[in-house]
Amino acid sequence: MKLTKYVLSLGVLTASTLTVATPSFAATTTATTMTGTVLNPVTVREAADLKSDSLGALKKGDKVIVYSTDKNGWVQIKFNAKKAYIYKDYVKVSTTTDDKTPATTTKSSTKYIQQPGANVRQKGNVSSKILGKLTPGTKVTAYGTTKDGWVKIKYNNSTAYVYKDYIGAKKPATTTKPSTPANTTKKGYNLQTAKTYKYAHNGSNVTLSSKGKKTSSGYTVWTMHDSKTNKTSTVYLKEVANKGLYYKKAGEKAVKLLNYPFAVGDTYKNGSTTYKVTGVNKTVTTKAGKFTNTITVKVGNETYYIAPTTGVVKITKGTKTVFQLKSVK
Numbered sequence: 001m002k003l004t005k006y007v008l009s010l011g012v013l014t015a016s017t018l019t020v021a022t023p024s025f026a027a028t029t030t031a032t033t034m035t036g037t038v039l040n041p042v043t044v045r046e047a048a049d050l051k052s053d054s055l056g057a058l059k060k061g062d063k064v065i066v067y068s069t070d071k072n073g074w075v076q077i078k079f080n081a082k083k084a085y086i087y088k089d090y091v092k093v094s095t096t097t098d099d100k101t102p103a104t105t106t107k108s109s110t111k112y113i114q115q116p117g118a119n120v121r122q123k124g125n126v127s128s129k130i131l132g133k134l135t136p137g138t139k140v141t142a143y144g145t146t147k148d149g150w151v152k153i154k155y156n157n158s159t160a161y162v163y164k165d166y167i168g169a170k171k172p173a174t175t176t177k178p179s180t181p182a183n184t185t186k187k188g189y190n191l192q193t194a195k196t197y198k199y200a201h202n203g204s205n206v207t208l209s210s211k212g213k214k215t216s217s218g219y220t221v222w223t224m225h226d227s228k229t230n231k232t233s234t235v236y237l238k239e240v241a242n243k244g245l246y247y248k249k250a251g252e253k254a255v256k257l258l259n260y261p262f263a264v265g266d267t268y269k270n271g272s273t274t275y276k277v278t279g280v281n282k283t284v285t286t287k288a289g290k291f292t293n294t295i296t297v298k299v300g301n302e303t304y305y306i307a308p309t310t311g312v313v314k315i316t317k318g319t320k321t322v323f324q325l326k327s328v329k
Helices: none
Strands: 029-038 042-045 054-058 063-071 074-079 082-087 091-100 109-113 118-121 130-134 139-145 150-155 158-163 197-201 204-209 220-226 231-240 244-249 255-259 267-270 273-286 289-299 302-307 311-317 320-328
Touching: 042 074, 054 074, 054 082, 063 091, 118 150, 255 267, 255 273, 255 289, 255 302, 273 302, 273 311, 273 320
Parallel strands: none
Antiparallel strands: 029 063, 029 091, 042 054, 042 082, 063 074, 074 082, 109 139, 118 130, 118 158, 139 150, 150 158, 197 204, 197 320, 204 220, 220 231, 231 244, 244 255, 267 273, 273 289, 289 302, 302 311, 311 320
């Protein structure tokens, strides 16, 4: 579960690319935008000249707005709310065109919102601005799905995006709101100190128990015993409302197992490792029984199943189960 020499450089911020046909509009206005992503560390200049004053620096991967690319090999960008320059050899520039105000459409289909928590976003990613929410049963016009799973829809006379898990071809039979909507959950997935948990892991039986003692930083102290090695160690768990569920070993950095609140498609990081919420309200069965309202989190080629008041109850690697809860007493 774990994450120069002075140069002239800058790159391009590329927009999400749809993998299906883009809708055409009978009456459409378009806005063209150039963006960039820095390719290598770069010094930002006040003018298009190596001798010009330095305004600062950009690092590899930084995103910028590009104004023009025809200044004797220099690219004019927005830097600290001002116009500045970096050299073209270190920047990748692309142009995107956004459709506005669709009138009549073709190559579209009718879809329905399937479950609560359907955030409508300005662009097809979880970092984009939320324009609103749609309730189950809401009818929408859809134009296609991006490679990252975002469905482009008509929204308030423009276009926006909803994640694919919240939208479907059939109108749901009921629009009753569940007691714990996934995207508003603030806590409730931590283990209970009054219980003892037994797991099967790598051919061993692991027991986890606690006397409820807490550290000064709010972590609950748990004792973990491995029957295979006959070793006992200490681990720490902490749940913070509106922030997340954390796990920690002695002498190591804390790992955020689950981010609060959460919704399908959300991503968060532990170091360089990306965690992605791939499912909510799932049902999973382990040797300890059946767990409902389970959250699935993808970490590389592993999937974590996190159940209310029980924490991680199962981990799969591909199609193989490598960790699962055996009993709770």
